[in-house]
Structure formats: C-alpha cells, structure tokens
Amino acid sequence: MDMRLTIGWLYASKMNIYGDRGNVIALRRRAEWRGIPVDVREIGMGQPIPPDIDLFFWGGGQDQEQAAVARDLQGAKGETLRAAIDDGAAMLAVCGGYQLLGHEYRPHDAEPLPGIGLFDAVSVAGPDRFIGNVVVESRWGDLVGFENHSGLTTLGPGVEPMGRVRTGRGNNGRDGTEGAIYRYAVGCYLHGSLLPKNPVLADWLVARALERRHGFVDLTLLSDQMEAAAHASAVQRAVLTR
Ligand code: GLN
Numbered sequence: 001m002d003m004r005l006t007i008g009w010l011y012a013s014k015m016n017i018y019g020d021r022g023n024v025i026a027l028r029r030r031a032e033w034r035g036i037p038v039d040v041r042e043i044g045m046g047q048p049i050p051p052d053i054d055l056f057f058w059g060g061g062q063d064q065e066q067a068a069v070a071r072d073l074q075g076a077k078g079e080t081l082r083a084a085i086d087d088g089a090a091m092l093a094v095c096g097g098y099q100l101l102g103h104e105y106r107p108h109d110a111e112p113l114p115g116i117g118l119f120d121a122v123s124v125a126g127p128d129r130f131i132g133n134v135v136v137e138s139r140w141g142d143l144v145g146f147e148n149h150s151g152l153t154t155l156g157p158g159v160e161p162m163g164r165v166r167t168g169r170g171n172n173g174r175d176g177t178e179g180a181i182y183r184y185a186v187g188c189y190l191h192g193s194l195l196p197k198n199p200v201l202a203d204w205l206v207a208r209a210l211e212r213r214h215g216f217v218d219l220t221l222l223s224d225q226m227e228a229a230a231h232a233s234a235v236q237r238a239v240l241t242r
Contacts, residue, residue, distance in 0.1 A: 088184065091186065125152075130189075
C-alpha cells in the first residue's frame with residue numbers, strides 16, 4: 001500500500017495559540033519532503049474522531065476554550081481518541097490540550113474540567129504564570145520551546161515525563177519534569193512552535209504514525225541546517241534569559 005500520512009488536528013480553530021499551528025505545518029512538510037502525501041483533517045466541536053488518523057495534534061488554548069472542548073471530549077469521542085493511541089496512533093498535545101489528556105484540569109475559580117485520562121496526571125491552576133523559554137533533556141536530545149501556563153501538572157507514579165527541565169519551569173516548577181509520554185502520545189507545555197526547531201521529535205512522531213499501518217519506517221535524513229540553527233539559537237536564548 002502506498003504510504004500516506006493522515007494528521008487529525010483537534011480543535012484547530014479553538015485551540016491554537018503561541019504559534020502551535022506551526023507544528024502541523026512542520027509535520028506536513030517533513031513528510032512531504034520525503035515524498036509522502038499528507039492529509040490534514042480538522043476535528044472540531046461535535047465532530048467524531050475519524051477512524052483513519054495516524055497522527056493527532058492538539059494545541060494550547062485559554063481556560064474558556066478548554067471548558068467547551070472538555071465537554072465535547074467526554075464519552076465516546078474521548079474513548080475513541082484513547083483507543084486510537086492504544087492502537088498505535090501518534091500524538092502531540094501542547095499545554096491546554098496536554099492538560100485535558102490527563103484526568104482533569106482545575107482552573108482558577110471554576111469547576112474542574114474532566115480530561116480523558118490518557119495520561120495518569122492531574123493539572124491545577126497555580127498562583128503564578130510560568131512564562132519563558134524552556135530547555136528539556138529528553139530521549140530526543142535537548143528540546144527547546146516556550147512555556148506560558150499557570151497550570152501545574154503532577155504525573156502519576158508510573159508516567160514517563162517527556163524529559164527533565166534544564167532551563168525553565170516545566171510541568172510544575174517543582175519536580176524537574178516536563179511533559180508526559182504514553183505509547184506514541186507526547187504531551188508538553190512547549191509552545192513556540194515546538195517541532196520546526198526540534199526536528200528529531202518531529203520525525204519520531206511521523207515515523208511512529210506511519211508504522212501503525214505500514215510497519216517499520218526508515219525516514220531518509222533531511223539536511224536540517226536551518227532547523228539546527230533555529231534550535232541552537234533558541235537554546236542559547238533560553239539559557240541566557242532565565
Ligand atoms: N489552562 C492553560 C494554563 O495553564 C492554558 C494555557 C495554554 O494552553 N497555553 O494556563
């Protein structure tokens with residue numbers, strides 16, 4: 001079967017802040033540069049999760065958007081998303097999206113928002129906003145992004161974090177962790193957008209997504225000179241400014 005990548009963009013119009021749409025552009029381009037055709041499907045409010053999504057992306061959003069989206073995901077929709085990840089689909093979720101992949105997010109002065117429990121994690125709005133550049137030591141090497149959140153995420157005992165914070169605050173500014181991983185789903189607080197300047201993670205997501213239907217995938221290497229320069233400059237800025 002000819003290889004093609006289908007990306008499901010969750011709540012594209014409602015949850016897309018701090019450049020998060022750049023992640024979808026990077027995923028699309030990095031597949032197309034290898035001759036792999038890509039479909040991007042927006043999955044909005046009231047729309048079911050299509051059965052043929054290889055890779056989900058879910059960006060950040062403010063608390064009010066999260067409330068509407070949390071309600072939309074309850075029941076069959078959230079269960080279908082969880083089943084897709086259990087079946088090997090890949091996913092990147094950032095900030096507000098990441099928080100709703102846990103058990104719940106408790107905003108300031110509002111009822112807790114239910115998550116889908118993909119990650120054994122709980123997020124609670126804290127007194128301060130964490131804003132700034134972040135460097136995370138991870139299995140993909142140093143990852144760099146920009147955080148802007150008041151939510152503090154605590155991972156359950158068995159949850160693998162995306163990595164450990166070298167610079168910045170991360171999940172909660174307390175335990176040194178940032179993000180979470182479950183199978184091929186990665187959640188984090190790294191806006192920016194993350195993937196254009198972290199190509200190793202971008203390619204890991206593309207390869208895992210393709211493998212679900214096509215078996216082992218060995219992506220050809222790309223030159224990535226611009227990506228490497230952007231990564232180095234962002235890491236330097238992060239280390240110098242925090
Ligand atoms: N609830 C999130 C927070 O912790 C929303 C922010 C975001 O998605 N950047 O502030």
